[in-house]
Amino acid sequence: MSGPTSSSIRRLAPDPDGATLDDADLISGYAVAPGPHLRANFVTSVDGAVSVAGRSEGLSSRADKRIFAILRMLCDALLVGAGTLRQEQYRALRLDERRRQWRQRQGRPAQPTLVVVSGSLDLDPSQSAFADAPVRPIVLTTADAPVQRRKRLAEVADIVVAGDRTVDLPHGLDQVRALGHQQVLCEGGPLLFGTLTAADAIDELCLTVSPLLAGAGAGRITAGPASAVRTMRLRQVLGDDDGMLMLRYTRDAQPR
Known part of the structure; x- marks a missing residue:
């Protein structure tokens, strides 16, 4: 699945051997056991910034984007806050043909669900994330x-009510899982991640550390x-030739 512009990624821990990892290695390294699992994925600068010039794109790299694509391929549902959807200008969640075929060989739907x-439904139905989606997205909102x-x-989307005045995320996740989406990948934003942490809902954090000093300003x-x-x-430390670190942390006591 790796393209010609893919960055070399090597395992630094555990058991480093210096070998370049292919997609099969990465899939194995990020696999989780069947059942409910909530994984968050973020990129940050070495001084803790979540963005550069208001977007996470400035912190990313080819290696980070490669992991990003693998994690999307592995999930059943991609969870994102409305602010991040707007700020990061999300397009339709659409995997390429090779990744769709991989999912289908695993007996899974070809595409994950956004x-x-x-809470306010301040969303634009004409945004590509909704209008061009290959699978109808789900929107968790309030009564x-x-x-x-x-x-x-x-x-353009299936509306799921989870809470009266504020979104009850644990209840919303239960409803998402009841629809068959057990493996959930959260891509933010920070307030959504903080709320999930407070609810003790995070099973795993995949954190890419970019070798940049972003300076003051960003959250x-x-x-x-x-x-x-x-x-x-x-659980795992990966690195590339540009100094990016891809870290995998889990809550469980035993590797999956």
Whole structure:
């Protein structure tokens, strides 16, 4: 599945051998056991910035994008907040033919499903993420969401009510999983990640550390009220020739 512009990625821990990893190696390294699993994926600068000039694109690299694509291929549903969907200008969640074939060989739908969290439904139905989606997205919202916005979005997405005035994320995730989407990948934003952390819903964090000093101004990968500290276990460290580190942390005591 790797293209000609793919960056070389090597395993630094555990068991480093200096070999360049192909896609089969990466799939194996990020595989999880069947059942409910919520994985978050972020990129940050070495000084903790979540973005450069307002977007995460400035922190990314070819290697990071390669991991990004693998994680999307492995998920059943991609979870994202409405603000991130707008700010990062999400397009339709559409895998290429090779990745669709891989999923189908595993007995899975060809495409994962986009899930957007929005209490206010301040979303544009004509945005590519909705209008061009190969699979109808799901929008998690509230009972109090504006009726007209709900009607407009219902033309391009399935509306799922999870909470009265604010989105109850654990309840929303239960509903998403009841629809068959067990493996959920969260791509942010920071407030969504902070809320999921506070709800003790995060099973795994995949964090790419970019060798950049972004300076003051940008926020962290997490935001919101303070919550309990939770211990994570470092499972894997990958690196590329440009100094990017791709870290995998899990909550579980045993490797999957």
